[in-house]
Amino acid sequence: MPPPAPPPRAPLPRPAGGAGDDAVPAAPVRLRAVGRAFPVAGGTHHVLAGVDLDVRAGTTVALLGASGSGKSTLLRLVAGLDLPTSGDVEVGGAPVRDVSERCAVVFQEPRLLPWRDLAGNVALGLPRGTPRATGRAEVLHWLDVVGLAGFAGHRPRRVSGGMAQRAALARALVRRPGVLLLDEPFAALDALTRLRMQDLLVDVQRATGATVLVVTHDVDEALHLADRVVVLGSDGPGAPACVRRDLPVRQPRPRDRGDAELAELRVELLELLGVPRTGPAPAAGATGPDPQAVQARQTA
Numbered sequence: 001m002p003p004p005a006p007p008p009r010a011p012l013p014r015p016a017g018g019a020g021d022d023a024v025p026a027a028p029v030r031l032r033a034v035g036r037a038f039p040v041a042g043g044t045h046h047v048l049a050g051v052d053l054d055v056r057a058g059t060t061v062a063l064l065g066a067s068g069s070g071k072s073t074l075l076r077l078v079a080g081l082d083l084p085t086s087g088d089v090e091v092g093g094a095p096v097r098d099v100s101e102r103c104a105v106v107f108q109e110p111r112l113l114p115w116r117d118l119a120g121n122v123a124l125g126l127p128r129g130t131p132r133a134t135g136r137a138e139v140l141h142w143l144d145v146v147g148l149a150g151f152a153g154h155r156p157r158r159v160s161g162g163m164a165q166r167a168a169l170a171r172a173l174v175r176r177p178g179v180l181l182l183d184e185p186f187a188a189l190d191a192l193t194r195l196r197m198q199d200l201l202v203d204v205q206r207a208t209g210a211t212v213l214v215v216t217h218d219v220d221e222a223l224h225l226a227d228r229v230v231v232l233g234s235d236g237p238g239a240p241a242c243v244r245r246d247l248p249v250r251q252p253r254p255r256d257r258g259d260a261e262l263a264e265l266r267v268e269l270l271e272l273l274g275v276p277r278t279g280p281a282p283a284a285g286a287t288g289p290d291p292q293a294v295q296a297r298q299t300a
């Protein structure tokens with residue numbers, strides 16, 4: 001049995017005067033005319049083409065798009081885990097040619113080593129050459145920040161999915177990355193844990209000031225987290241994706257999940273993703289649809 005979940009909100013150190021111990025030199029991200037194609041049987045699969053994207057240092061951008069639209073591919077290009085077939089990717093003003101030291105990635109699965117305890121897993125993220133004592137203090141600090149103080153000695157199989165993902169976040173943060181890249185980081189978690197993790201990420205961004213690029217297919221998550229929501233899409237099946245919409249989200253934080261303006265943006269984003277404002281009218285049946293209601297929906 002996993003131990004009880006940690007408190008909903010981690011007690012984060014608040015940087016005094018806007019810059020504290022946790023602050024990192026945030027790096028901007030810039031993509032220009034980026035394309036990525038993969039060789040496939042009988043031809044080439046163009047996944048991304050002509051992608052232009054700027055993420056200002058210290059801001060959060062959420063990347064939305066249908067499954068298979070190339071979101072993970074784009075994130076991998078920024079992280080330096082893959083290279084574009086055309087165009088340029090820059091982090092902190094320097095071209096990305098290899099796995100970028102300034103980026104840290106969190107994936108959907110925590111990818112923890114089962115034979116190491118949480119502290120040992122987080123330590124894997126420490127920059128090479130970190131002295132042992134400093135490293136231990138850093139690990140314990142970031143475990144504390146993500147709400148896992150007291151769980152340093154637990155093995156991954158003894159903690160819940162949410163706690164394992166907190167450890168994965170700490171492993172990324174211990175590198176003090178200028179850019180935090182997250183690929184559907186909360187998609188595998190239950191709905192309530194996901195909401196708590198979103199709040200944790202907002203807190204972490206505020207405490208570190210890092211640039212955050214987060215891939216999600218959850219429109220509400222994008223609107224809760226981001227300063228801008230960028231939607232990837234293509235002209236049709238098989239066509240390469242590019243940026244279809246770049247939408248600023250100006251609501252101050254902490255954000256009210258019931259905010260009326262966010263609800264409007266939500267409708268707009270869902271429509272861009274092919275989900276209409278209303279569902280289909282119920283089929284005529286025993287209970288029968290109310291003809292007036294159907295007509296109202298059709299003319300709305």
Ligand SMILES: Nc1ncnc2c1ncn2[C@@H]1O[C@H](COP(=O)(O)OP(=O)(O)O)[C@@H](O)[C@H]1O
Pocket residue numbers: 038039045047065066067068069070071072073074
């Ligand atoms: N290494 C690869 N080789 C061939 N095709 C790939 C490779 N990586 C991704 N793709 C293809 O690129 C498309 C986009 O994938 P991905 O970026 O994972 O989409 P998303 O994250 O938006 O769901 C998919 O059709 C996928 O099959």
Ligand SMILES: [Mg+2]
Pocket residue numbers: 071072073183
């Ligand atoms: Mg993906």
